Amino acid sequence: MPSMAERILAAHAVEGPREPGPGDVVTARVDMVLMNDVTALLAIKVLRETGAEALVDCRRVPGVIVFDHYAPAPTARIAWNHRVMRLFARERGCRLYDVGEGIMHQLAVEQLVEPGMLVVGADSHTITYGAVGVFATGVGSTEAAYALATGRLWFRVPAPLYYRLTGRLPGMVTGKDLVLSLLGELGGSGAIYRSVEFTGDTGSLPVSDRLTVANMMVEAGAKTAFFPVDAVARAWLEERGVAPRPEWKTLQPEPEPGDEVREVELDRVEPMLARPSAPFNTAPVAEEEGVEVDMVFIGSCTNGRLEDLEAAARILRGRRVHPSTRLIVTPASKKVYMEALRRGLIETLLEAGAVVTPPGCGACFGAHMGVAGDDEVVVSTSNRNFPGRMGSPKARVYLASPYTAAATAVTGRITDPRSLSPSLR
Numbered sequence: 001m002p003s004m005a006e007r008i009l010a011a012h013a014v015e016g017p018r019e020p021g022p023g024d025v026v027t028a029r030v031d032m033v034l035m036n037d038v039t040a041l042l043a044i045k046v047l048r049e050t051g052a053e054a055l056v057d058c059r060r061v062p063g064v065i066v067f068d069h070y071a072p073a074p075t076a077r078i079a080w081n082h083r084v085m086r087l088f089a090r091e092r093g094c095r096l097y098d099v100g101e102g103i104m105h106q107l108a109v110e111q112l113v114e115p116g117m118l119v120v121g122a123d124s125h126t127i128t129y130g131a132v133g134v135f136a137t138g139v140g141s142t143e144a145a146y147a148l149a150t151g152r153l154w155f156r157v158p159a160p161l162y163y164r165l166t167g168r169l170p171g172m173v174t175g176k177d178l179v180l181s182l183l184g185e186l187g188g189s190g191a192i193y194r195s196v197e198f199t200g201d202t203g204s205l206p207v208s209d210r211l212t213v214a215n216m217m218v219e220a221g222a223k224t225a226f227f228p229v230d231a232v233a234r235a236w237l238e239e240r241g242v243a244p245r246p247e248w249k250t251l252q253p254e255p256e257p258g259d260e261v262r263e264v265e266l267d268r269v270e271p272m273l274a275r276p277s278a279p280f281n282t283a284p285v286a287e288e289e290g291v292e293v294d295m296v297f298i299g300s301c302t303n304g305r306l307e308d309l310e311a312a313a314r315i316l317r318g319r320r321v322h323p324s325t326r327l328i329v330t331p332a333s334k335k336v337y338m339e340a341l342r343r344g345l346i347e348t349l350l351e352a353g354a355v356v357t358p359p360g361c362g363a364c365f366g367a368h369m370g371v372a373g374d375d376e377v378v379v380s381t382s383n384r385n386f387p388g389r390m391g392s393p394k395a396r397v398y399l400a401s402p403y404t405a406a407a408t409a410v411t412g413r414i415t416d417p418r419s420l421s422p423s424l425r
Contacts, residue, residue, distance in 0.1 A: 001254040003160035004226040005195035008135040012118045014152060022159035030061070031117040033148045035141070036104045037067040039122035041081050042141035044088050047149065055149040058093040063148050064112065065089050066097040066104035071360040073099070074368040102333025102359040105129070105301040108136075109211060110240065110335055115229045115248050120147055125301050125383065127218045131210035132237060133229040133251040138218065158195040158223040162255045167267035168204035172417045174311070175209025176303055176381065176401035179216040180272035182264070184282035192221035197253035202227055204266065207236040208307040215302050216383050219279040228252040271416050273379075274399035277387050285404055285416045294376040296327045296409040297390070298402050299357075300364040303381035304332030308402040309340045313348040315406035315420055321353035322412030328370040329354045330362030354409075366390040372397065379408045 002010070002021070009020055009028055016026030035043055047053040056063065065085055073079035082099075089096040097107055104121065105128045113119055115133030120126065122144040129136035139153070147153045169178065196217045202210070210227045217225035227233065229251040234244055255261050271285040298304070298312050309331065321327045329349050331337040337359050340346050346356055355370075363370035364382035371391030372378045378390055378397045385397035400408070403417035410420065 001256065003195050004133070004197055004251060004253055005135055005158050005160065005224055007250065008116060008118055009155055009157055011116070020157045022157050024157045025154060026157065027152055027154050028118055029151060030120050030147050030153055032062045032064065032112065032119045033144055034064045034066065034104055034108060034119065034121035034123070034126065035144055036069055036123055037065070037071065037082060037085060038069045039141045039144065040065045040085050043122060043145040043148065044084065046142050046145040052145065052149045053092070056092045058095065061148055061151040063092065063094040064097070064104075064108075065094055066101065066107060067099050068103045068360045069365045070367055071099040072358065100334060100358050100360070102331070102336070103301045103304065103361055105215070106304065106332035106336070110333060114237070114242055115233070115251050116245075120144065120153060124218050125215050127222060127225055128211055128215040128301060130225040131207060131214040131227050132233055133226065133248065135224055137224050156193070158193050160253075160255070160259055161191055161194040161196050162253060162259055162261040163196065163198050163264050164200040164261055165198060165205075165264050165266055166201050167265050168201065169266045169269055172403045173269050173271060174401045174403065175205060175212040177272040178209070178264075178266065178269050179213040180274055180279070180282045180399065181269055182213075183216065183219055183274070183280040184272075186220035187280045188220060188278060190220045191217060193223045194221070196222045196225040198227050199253040199255065201266065203230060203232055205232070206307065207233060208305050211305070212302050216279065219383065226253060271401065271404050271418065273404060273414070274385055276396040276398065277385055279384060279399060285400065285414065288398070288414045289416060291414040292377060293325055293379050293408050293413060295370070295372055295378045296325060296405050297330070297363045297370060297378065297380040297382065298327070298405050299330030299332065299362050300380075300382035301332060301361070302383040303402050304330055304336065306336050306339055308381065309336070309345045309349070310343075311402040312406040313345045315403060315410065315417060316352035316354070317348050319352055319410050321409045325409055325412045327352070327354040327409040328357065328363055330357045330369065331359045333359050363390055379405050379414060381405050
C-alpha cells in the first residue's frame with residue numbers, strides 16, 4: 001500500500017500524477033496555514049510587497065496566527081510587531097491566538113487539526129501533527145504567504161522510512177527517550193525529505209509520546225512523520241470532541257516489499273539525553289551522570305504537555321529543587337495550565353521551588369522567560385540545543401525527558417530518574 005504521505009497528498013492533489021509516488025511533484029490543496037509571531041510578520045511583509053494581501057481570505061483558506069515565541073512581548077518593538085499581526089488577522093479574518101493561549105503546535109493538536117488533513121506551518125516543528133494522522137510539514141514564511149493567498153502549494157512526494165515498534169517502554173522511560181535514541185542512529189540527515197512512519201506495537205504509546213516523537217523527527221531532516229490513527233488516537237481525538245470518520249481506517253502505515261523498515265525494541269530503550277550541541281549527539285543518561293547543572297527547563301512543544309508536568313510532579317512531590325539549580329516550567333497551552341492547576345500539579349511544582357511561567361515557547365526559544373548565561377549548563381525538555389538556542393552561545397544545553405529533567409533539578413546534577421523513587425505522597 002502507498003505510504004500515508006502518498007495517500008494524503010494524492011487526496012489533495014490538483015495537479016500532477018494521479019497516483020503520485022516518491023519523487024513526484026504535485027500541486028496540492030492545503031487545509032490550513034499556521035504561523036507564529038516570528039514567521040507571520042515576514043509572511044505579511046511578502047504579501048504586502050507583492051500586492052497579494054487582498055487575495056487573503058481566511059474564510060476560504062483557513063489561516064492561523066499564534067503568539068507563542070515572544071509571549072508576553074518582552075520589548076516595545078515586539079509589542080508593535082504583535083499589533084501589526086493583530087490588525088492583519090482582524091482585517092483578513094485569520095484566527096488569532098493571542099498572548100497566553102499557548103504554543104502553536106499544541107493548540108493545533110488540541111483544537112484545529114484532524115486525521116487526513118494537509119497542513120503547512122511556518123515553523124519546522126509543524127511536523128508534530130503527524131502523530132494524529134495529519135500530513136503536516138514546516139514551510140518558509142514566503143511559502144506560507146503563497147499558500148494563504150492561493151490555498152495551494154507544491155510538494156515533492158517523500159519516500160517512506162518505516163519503524164516497526166515491538167514491546168513497550170519501561171517505567172520512567174518516555175517518548176523523548178525513544179526519539180533521542182532514534183536520532184542517535186539517524187544523525188542530522190538520516191531522514192532527509194523522508195516520511196517517517198511508525199507501525200507495529202504503537203498501541204502502547206500514548207498520544208503525548210507520539211507527539212514528542214513526531215516533533216523531533218525533523219531534527220533528522222524528515223519532511224513529515226506519522227503514527228497510525230489507531231484505537232489510542234481515535235479515543236484521544238474523541239475526547240477532544242472530534243467525531244470519527246470512516247476514512248480514518250485507511251490511515252495506517254503498511255510497508256510494502258522493498259520498503260526500508262527498521263526494527264525498534266521499546267523494552268530496550270533507556271533514559272537518554274542529547275549532549276551539547278546537537279539533538280542527535282545522544283547518549284544514555286548514565287554516561288553523563290554527575291554533571292553539575294545551573295538551570296532546568298520543562299516545557300516546549302516537545303514536552304510541555306499535561307503528561308510531562310505529571311511526570312515532573314511525580315519526581316518533585318515532597319522534594320525541593322537543589323539550591324544551586326533553578327527550575328523553570330512552562331505549560332504548552334492554557335488548557336494544559338488549567339488542568340495542571342485543577343490536579344494540583346502547579347502547586348506541587350511551586351512548593352518544590354519551580355518558577356512556573358505563562359503558556360508559550362518560553363525558554364526554549366532563548367528570547368525571554370529564562371535565558372541561559374555564559375558557561376551555564378542547562379538540561380531542557382525542548383527539541384534543540386544548538387549554540388545560542390537558549391541564550392548565550394557559550395551555554396551548554398542537554399536535552400532530556402521530563403523525568404530526567406526533574407530528577408536533575410532535585411540533585412543539581414544530571415541524574416538517571418530511576419535512581420529517585422517517585423514520591424507516594
